[in-house]
Amino acid sequence: xxxxxxxxxxxxxxxxxxxxxxxxxxxxxxxxxxxxxxxxxxxxxxxxxxxxxxxxxxxxxxxxxxxxxxxxxxxxxxxxxxxxxxxxxxxxxxxxxxxxxxxxxxxx
Amino acid sequence: xxxxxxxxxxxxxxxxxxxxxxxxxxxxxxxxxxxxxxxxxxxxxxxxxxxxxxxxxxxxxxxxxxxxxxxxxxxxxxxxxxxxxxxxxxxxxxxxxxxxxxxxxxxxxxxxxxxxxxxxxxxxxxxxxxxxxxxxxxxxxxxxxxxxxxxxxxxxxxxxxxxxxxxxxxxxxxxxxxxxxxxxxxxxxxxxxxxxxxxxxxxxxxxxxxxxxxxxxxxxxxxxxxxxxxxxxxxxxxxxxxxxxxxxxxxxxxxxxxx
Numbered sequence: 001x002x003x004x005x006x007x008x009x010x011x012x013x014x015x016x017x018x019x020x021x022x023x024x025x026x027x028x029x030x031x032x033x034x035x036x037x038x039x040x041x042x043x044x045x046x047x048x049x050x051x052x053x054x055x056x057x058x059x060x061x062x063x064x065x066x067x068x069x070x071x072x073x074x075x076x077x078x079x080x081x082x083x084x085x086x087x088x089x090x091x092x093x094x095x096x097x098x099x100x101x102x103x104x105x106x107x108x
Numbered sequence: 109x110x111x112x113x114x115x116x117x118x119x120x121x122x123x124x125x126x127x128x129x130x131x132x133x134x135x136x137x138x139x140x141x142x143x144x145x146x147x148x149x150x151x152x153x154x155x156x157x158x159x160x161x162x163x164x165x166x167x168x169x170x171x172x173x174x175x176x177x178x179x180x181x182x183x184x185x186x187x188x189x190x191x192x193x194x195x196x197x198x199x200x201x202x203x204x205x206x207x208x209x210x211x212x213x214x215x216x217x218x219x220x221x222x223x224x225x226x227x228x229x230x231x232x233x234x235x236x237x238x239x240x241x242x243x244x245x246x247x248x249x250x251x252x253x254x255x256x257x258x259x260x261x262x263x264x265x266x267x268x269x270x271x272x273x274x275x276x277x278x279x280x281x282x283x284x285x286x287x288x289x290x291x292x293x294x295x296x297x298x299x300x301x302x303x304x305x306x307x308x309x310x311x312x313x314x315x316x317x318x319x320x321x322x323x324x325x326x327x328x329x330x331x332x333x334x335x336x337x338x339x340x341x342x343x344x345x346x347x348x349x350x351x352x353x354x355x356x357x358x359x360x361x362x363x364x365x366x367x
Contacts (some may be wrong), residue, residue, distance in 0.1 A: 001166055007204070010203050011173070015180025018206045024239035024322045025218035026226060032217045033318035037354070043250055044214035044322045044353030045200060046185075049210050050310045051323045054303045054329035063299040072300055079304050083311020091150060092308035100300055103165050 071107060075100035136267030138258065142247065142269020149243040153274055154281045156184045159301055161285020163188070164294060167195050171286045178282040182241060182275060185309075186210040188302055191340075198339035204340050216244040224252045227260050236264070239271040308356065317346030317360055 025034065058076045060066040079096030086092070157178065164174040166189075181187050190207040198206075217240050225236065247270040252263060294297060314320050324351035333341030 005198045006203075007169065007173060007194065009200050011180055013200075013204045014177075014186060014190055015212075016184065017270065018183055018211050018214060019238060021208065021211050021214040022213055022218050022240040023234060026222045026240075026364065027230065027233050027237060028190075029219070029222065039216065039219065040211060041350050041352040041358055042219075043357070044319065045209065045212040046258050047313055047319045047322045047352060048326050048349035049189075049206075049342070049346040050185065050306050050341050051326035053192065054306045054310075055330045056334050056341075057192075057300075057303045057329045061299065063297065064295065068135050069193075069245070071180070072337075075300060076303055076307055079307040080311050081253050083308050084314065087312040089259075089308045089312065092311055093304055096304035096308065100297060100304070102139045102268065104297065 071100055071103035074103050126151045135261040137261075138262040139265040139272075141251075141268040142266040143272050144269075145251065146229070146243050146270040147273045150273055150277050153277050156305065157278050157281035158285035159288070159305065160184060160187055160191075160283045162289040162298065163285075163302065164282075165286050165289025166192055166292075167191055167297070169286075171283070175283060176285040178278055179210075182238075182278055183211050183276075185306070188306075192302065193339050193342075196339055199253065202340060202343070204339045206339065206346075208296070209343060209346050213242075213361070214240055217242075219247065220249065221267075224248070224263055225260075228264055228333070232264065236267060238269070239275065241271060241274060243274050258367040318353050318356035321356040322349045325349040327353040 008040050030079045036070075054076075058072060059068060061072050064072070078099040079092045082095035083092030084088070122323055160178065161174055163342075165171075169177070177187055177190075181190075186207040189210045190203050193203045193206055221240065228236070244267060248263075248267050252258065258266070293304065310323065312336065314323060326345050328339055328350050332344035333344050336344065336366065
């Protein structure tokens with residue numbers, strides 16, 4: 001269970017921190033230009049962090065006590081494959097969910 | 109949620125340029141155009157907000173706490189990250205650092221909006237900062253680049269328009285998810301809704317070799333670093349992968365093949 005104090009620290013801290021991230025450049029930097037090296041790193045934040053969050057959840061799902069699970073692995077692969085080919089977020093989610101439920105049903 | 113301007117621009121409704129451009133512009137049409145352009149994103153935003161509400165409730169948050177999260181942060185991916193790490197009992201500092209790392213892209217959005225909106229008074233820039241979202245950013249950048257003749261009031265009105273459908277929907281559908289949450293049976297395997305959603309958002313972003321390299325490095329490092337205490341592996345993998353992406357971009361640029 002999540003501790004109440006910790007929870008509110010996270011909610012308030014994340015709210016304030018997110019605002020600071022959004023405000024910094026447009027509010028404080030104004031007309032000055034942002035160095036290329038910084039923009040170059042910021043460009044990759046999403047593709048750097050999302051996979052790091054997902055990979056352990058796919059490899060060691062909590063729902064199966066950390067055991068590699070065939071339906072979940074296949075669902076992840078299907079989501080990624082359909083997303084790469086169609087570039088369509090909904091199509092990818094639908095494919096992943098279908099494979100997850102389909103294989104859980106078939107494999108029991 | 110993560111939507112790159114490129115993959116997103118196709119969703120923005122394109123409006124034909126008026127045949128006669130009037131000399132004086134009122135910002136009102138720009139506001140409504142912003143609303144119309146961002147409205148299609150409701151199809152992504154609504155389910156994502158419901159999912160957050162559901163997972164937050166399952167993690168033990170009450171409706172008030174769940175809503176406070178969505179109102180304070182309005183950034184799905186960061187909210188999910190914070191929630192996941194709190195469920196894993198990560199220390200508060202790590203939870204905050206990791207979730208803020210996910211939101212670093214907001215700083216990039218802020219930076220690239222500055223040339224267009226930086227001329228507004230400080231109080232207006234402070235207010236619009238709260239509304240910098242994946243969707244408002246993506247639509248606005250497409251519009252500003254397409255119509256350089258827009259005045260500052262028009263640009264501001266357009267930006268306000270792009271967040272008008274999205275933000276209330278984010279609140280309302282979080283609420284719907286929070287109320288629905290406890291009624292969903294375990295057999296639905298909702299534990300895997302988060303990985304599937306994130307993978308679905310990730311795939312369209314892999315546009316260049318540098319993006320692919322950053323992703324692969326991120327996967328490998330996060331799995332190798334899974335033993336590191338306090339869920340620090342996520343931050344380590346994120347930083348290493350970001351550097352890998354930036355370096356790869358430089359490398360491919362020099363070879364002129366980063367397409």
